[in-house]
Amino acid sequence: MKNAAVKYGAIIGALIALAGLVFINYGVYSYYIDFYLTGVLVIVCINIILAVSLNLINGFTGQFSLGHAGFMAVGAYISALLTIHTGWAFPVVLVLAGVASALIGLLIGLPTLRLRGDYLAIATLGFGEIVRVVILNLKITGGPRGLGGIAPKTTFFSAELAAILTIIIFVNLIRSSHGRAFVAIREDEIAAEAMGIDTTKYKVLAFSLGAAFAGIAGGLFAHHQMFIDPRSFTFQRSIEILVMVVFGGLGSISGSIVAAAALTILPEALRGIAQYRMIVYSALLIILMLVRPQGLFGTKELTDLLGFKAKDTAHKEKNQAVETTGGEG
Amino acid sequence: MSLLEVRNLTMQFGGLTAVNRFCLDLGENSIVGLIGPNGAGKTTVFNCLTGMYTPTDGDIYVNGQKVNTLKPSQITQLGLARTFQNIRLFRDLTVFDNIRIAFHYQIRYGLLNTIFRFGGFAREEDNIKVRTDELLEIFSLYDYRNELARNLPYGEQRRLEIARALAANPKVLLLDEPAAGMNPYETQALTELIKWVKEEFALTVFLIEHDMRLVMGLCERILVLDYGITIAEGTPREVQDNPAVIEAYLGEEALSC
Numbered sequence: 001m002k003n004a005a006v007k008y009g010a011i012i013g014a015l016i017a018l019a020g021l022v023f024i025n026y027g028v029y030s031y032y033i034d035f036y037l038t039g040v041l042v043i044v045c046i047n048i049i050l051a052v053s054l055n056l057i058n059g060f061t062g063q064f065s066l067g068h069a070g071f072m073a074v075g076a077y078i079s080a081l082l083t084i085h086t087g088w089a090f091p092v093v094l095v096l097a098g099v100a101s102a103l104i105g106l107l108i109g110l111p112t113l114r115l116r117g118d119y120l121a122i123a124t125l126g127f128g129e130i131v132r133v134v135i136l137n138l139k140i141t142g143g144p145r146g147l148g149g150i151a152p153k154t155t156f157f158s159a160e161l162a163a164i165l166t167i168i169i170f171v172n173l174i175r176s177s178h179g180r181a182f183v184a185i186r187e188d189e190i191a192a193e194a195m196g197i198d199t200t201k202y203k204v205l206a207f208s209l210g211a212a213f214a215g216i217a218g219g220l221f222a223h224h225q226m227f228i229d230p231r232s233f234t235f236q237r238s239i240e241i242l243v244m245v246v247f248g249g250l251g252s253i254s255g256s257i258v259a260a261a262a263l264t265i266l267p268e269a270l271r272g273i274a275q276y277r278m279i280v281y282s283a284l285l286i287i288l289m290l291v292r293p294q295g296l297f298g299t300k301e302l303t304d305l306l307g308f309k310a311k312d313t314a315h316k317e318k319n320q321a322v323e324t325t326g327g328e329g
Numbered sequence: 330m331s332l333l334e335v336r337n338l339t340m341q342f343g344g345l346t347a348v349n350r351f352c353l354d355l356g357e358n359s360i361v362g363l364i365g366p367n368g369a370g371k372t373t374v375f376n377c378l379t380g381m382y383t384p385t386d387g388d389i390y391v392n393g394q395k396v397n398t399l400k401p402s403q404i405t406q407l408g409l410a411r412t413f414q415n416i417r418l419f420r421d422l423t424v425f426d427n428i429r430i431a432f433h434y435q436i437r438y439g440l441l442n443t444i445f446r447f448g449g450f451a452r453e454e455d456n457i458k459v460r461t462d463e464l465l466e467i468f469s470l471y472d473y474r475n476e477l478a479r480n481l482p483y484g485e486q487r488r489l490e491i492a493r494a495l496a497a498n499p500k501v502l503l504l505d506e507p508a509a510g511m512n513p514y515e516t517q518a519l520t521e522l523i524k525w526v527k528e529e530f531a532l533t534v535f536l537i538e539h540d541m542r543l544v545m546g547l548c549e550r551i552l553v554l555d556y557g558i559t560i561a562e563g564t565p566r567e568v569q570d571n572p573a574v575i576e577a578y579l580g581e582e583a584l585s586c
Contacts (some may be wrong), residue, residue, distance in 0.1 A: 137495050176443040176450070177429075177436045177457070184430045187419035194417075196380060196405035196434035196497050205440075299421070 010303045020024045021160075030328045038156050042224050044264045045159035049166045051244040051256035053213035056170060058242065059250035059299075060179070061206040062186030064117060067108070067124035067201070068214050068241045070131035071101045073233035075215025076222040077141055083223065090153040094162070094219045098308045101215025102208045107208035113200065128238055146229025147222075154224035162220060166213055170253055173209075182206055183251070247288060249295030254302035257277045331356050331390075332533050333378070333409070333501050338387035340373050340557075347373040350387070350559040351352055355501060360534040362544045364568075365554035366577055371537045372414055374554070375505055379411050380404040392500070400511075406434050410499035412490040414506045414537075420479040424489055427478050428464050431496035432457045461496065464556045467529075468492040468522075488522070495530060502526075504536040508543050520546055545569070551579065 024041065027033035033041070050068060057065045079097035082088055088096075113121040135141045142148070173179050181202045184192035193199045222228045244263050248255025266284070270277040288296070297305070335353040339346065348370045355361060363371050376382045378389060380401035389396050391407045399407075409430075419427050422464055436457070442448040465471040467489045473481055478489060487507060494502055507523070508516045520543050527534050539542045544551060545565040553561040555577040561568050568574055 026384065029583055053567075172442075172444050172446060176438075176454070177433045178440060178443050180426065180430045181433050183422065184433075186367070187422060188417050190381070191413070191417040193401040194381075194411055194413075195431045196402050196404060196410075196491065197430070198400065198402045271409075303564075 009305075013302055014221065025160070040265060040268050042156050042159045042220075044155060044261050045156070045163040045311060046220050046266050047241070047244060047260040048163045049213055049217040049220070049259050050241045051248065051260040052166055052170050053210045053217070054085070054241050055171075055245045055248075055250065055253065055256045056182065057206050057210040058245055059202060059252070059256075060174060061182040063113065063203055063206065064121040065124040065210070066121050066235070066238050066242065067128040067131075068210070069213040069233040069235065069237035070124075070128035071105060071178070071214035072218035072237070073131050073135060073230070074104050074211075075101045075218030076228050076233070077147065077218075078215070079219030080147050080222040080228060081140065083151055083153065084147075084149065090158065090223065097219035098212040098216040100205075101218070102212035105208040105211025106204060108211075109204040113203045113207060125149070125235065125238075128233075128235060132230045132233055133220050135233075138242045139191055142229070144230065148225055148227045150222050150226045150228070152223060152226050159220050159224070162216060166216075167257065174253065178202075186251070202299065243285065246295055247285065247297060249297035251299035252259060252295065252297035252301055254300075255295055255297030258297070331396040332392060332394075333377070333535070334388075334390040336388045336390075338374065338377055338389065339385050340370070340377055340382060341385045348377065348384075351554075351557075351559060353552070355535060356532055357500075358527070358533060359501050360523075360536075360547060360549050362548035362551045363537045364539070364541075364551060365542055369554040369577075370557040371554055372505060372555075375411060375503055375537065378404075378503065379409060388406075393435040393451060394442075398483065401413055402434070405497055405499070408498070410493050410497040410501075411503035411505065412487075412507060414509065416486050416490055418486060418490060418493070421477060423475050424470055424473045424477035424478055424481065425461060425465070425475060427489060428461045428493050428496045429457055431493045432460065435498060449501050463474060464492045464496055467526075484511055484519075487511065487519070491526070495526065499532065501533045501535060504534065504538075506537055508538060508540045511540075513542075516540055516543055519543070523547060 075097035246258030
């Protein structure tokens with residue numbers, strides 16, 4: 001019965017999501033959704049990719065990284081430079097941006113992933129700053145003046161496609177023995193190693209995969225803004241992505257998606273109250289963390305929650321039935 | 330050929346010699362116990378065997394292959410699985426997932442098969458599910474299948490850890506105080522279980538235990554460790570009557586009276 005409930009829950013959830021997607025796509029396609037709002041939607045897609053990929057590192061594998069903006073910057077600059085200097089097709093450029101970020105992730109991950117907890121956080125924070133300072137001082141990146149004249153190749157549809165592909169890839173990855181290996185490391189690294197999981201390999205893999213998709217998100221970002229400078233990839237940016245991951249729930253892909261969308265749209269929606277905007281935004285964050293410290297979804301996925309809900313009601317009904325019989329007796 | 334052979338294993342921490350010239354030879358389908366007072370170095374021996382520590386000196390061979398410098402995961406893949414003195418389950422995962430994870434190194438699908446779901450991915454996942462459920466049945470944990478490991482009663486957590494170690498398909502099973510904290514009734518049930526598992530899975534069991542009833546009732550051979558030195562070795566009866574063992578456990582006066 002529970003399986004059936006999960007199945008129906010998943011089908012209903014998928015249908016609602018699909019209807020929403022069709023509606024948004026039609027809106028963008030027919031220009032019913034205006035240029036500004038479309039821009040917000042593109043950022044939503046980019047943030048979804050960033051949050052989901054950071055969740056693999058921080059949420060599923062339990063390695064506290066604060067360097068996601070650094071990987072995003074690598075992807076953004078590599079892709080922008082490739083577009084400007086080679087004129088290769090956008091998907092190729094994006095993939096190369098992802099590969100470059102992954103390689104940097106590998107390079108950073110191998111030495112730093114020996115560190116745990118706070119120490120790793122500091123090391124990755126340092127990495128992010130190094131990337132920013134290097135970009136600031138290179139000639140080819142335009143230094144502090146930034147890099148302009150990037151062709152606006154990111155459309156809502158390409159960003160959306162990238163986000164959907166990212167979600168599919170990460171969901172498939174998590175729901176496999178490889179995914180369970182990541183989670184085992186988060187739960188107990190020593191036990192995971194004792195069970196035959198090469199924890200070093202999987203930590204580096206999580207780090208590189210996360211970096212790769214941050215790079216792709218960076219590429220989309222660069223070709224959306226058409227102008228990038230080091231200020232777009234500061235420590236603040238890493239924190240923003242981290243907040244999305246924590247808000248949605250460390251270890252929940254659905255959570256990251258919902259949180260990325262909500263925390264991108266919310267500040268925009270609050271623009272009406274101008275100077276109080278960030279106060280309201282911060283207050284909401286604090287309230288959520290007080291009420292639900294594990295984040296919106298905890299480690300559960302949307303499909304689990306729909307299933308569990310059905311089970312709970314069934315349980316309640318049974319209890320009520322018992323109560324009624326008791327009353328009659 | 331012996332499954333696990335240890336020659337002159339020595340482990341030093343700074344100036345302290347925790348294990349001194351420890352030797353062991355485990356054949357197929359045998360069951361050997363390692364006993365000794367607290368701080369004798371028993372768990373250190375286990376940590377060396379499973380690669381958690383790199384021994385200062387000596388050689389460890391699993392199936393004839395030297396494993397001194399291998400990582401714990403590599404040693405597990407050679408057929409050595411263990412449980413921990415202080416239970417190390419994946420506490421926030423379900424009982425089912427705890428066991429399922431231990432099948433990890435036996436999967437054949439790679440990352441691309443995972444992402445694109447081809448090349449027998451589903452078949453292998455189903456296979457793991459079936460084998461996990463089998464283990465749950467054997468260890469009478471099936472009722473707890475979807476429960477978080479942390480919510481299990483203590484005895485069940487111990488059993489789950491053994492089940493998880495078995496999922497890693499070992500030839501040698503190392504149990505670090507499997508009966509710690511169990512009441513006599515639970516210990517009796519555990520003794521029967523270990524006996525049964527050893528025969529059913531054709532295992533060699535090497536265990537550390539303080540509960541003498543379990544050790545004496547189960548082990549074919551016993552090694553006694555004191556201050557890192559093997560002070561006695563033999564059948565349970567021989568060890569029980571050995572003056573050096575009595576001295577180590579009860580002090581010198583115990584002998585004179």
